[in-house]
Amino acid sequence: MEVNLRELHGNWDKGFALHKQVLKSVCIGHYDNGRPKFDTERSEPGEALFRLKYRGDYNQAEPLAQAMRDHIVPALSDFAIVIPMPASTPRPRQPVHEIAKKLAVKLGLFYANGLLTKMPPPPGTPAIKDLATKTEKAAALAHSFVLNPAIITNDGKWGALLVDDLYDSGATLEAACAILRGYAKISQIFVATCSW
Secondary structure, three states, X not given: OOOOOEEEOOOOOEXXXXXXXXXXXXXXXXXOOOOEEEEEEEOHHHXXXXXXXXXXXXXXXXXXXHHHHHHHHHHOOOOOEEEEOOOOOOOOOOHHHHHHHHHHHHHOXXXXXXXXXXXXXXXXXXXXXXXXXXXXXXXXXXXXXXXXXXXXXXXXXXXXXXEEEEOOOOHHHHHHHHHHHOOOOEEEEEEEEEEO
16 A cells, blocks of 8 residues: 655654545536535545445455554554544444554554543534634534543553544544543553544
């Protein structure tokens, strides 16, 4: 898989995205319902993520996890825990969890599913992706993540890799990392996303 790593900056120790999600998108008309129709060219990670999330092609989790292992993990310090970013949209199978689980297996590390959960927004609240500014997103995300300390039973402090699908403003990752920073068993926090 062809990647073009981008370093991500935030309240984590180090983080990277594999590639830009969309390379080019051109409006080519409209659907019958009036919505615009686009011809979109995605990067390889962007296309794999699109197929995984929106076409239910769970086979795409494998190459995305492999690309993270091959290209992001070597740029990070040691860590012992892989944490999936909690999902915003309920699905029977969560794409980010599939990627994180496969990455943890490839690395022989602890997959901390359930360490972080996300509370559903109050009814009528706009989706985070629909908010215009990082400040609005941060305010909407305040107190939305919950930590389940019972997931990690070993003593000590551990480096953790937080895996997410798409990096936009960074507000969601920062809210999750703020909760992880307050957990005594987490030392360094690293971030890996499929795209930006």
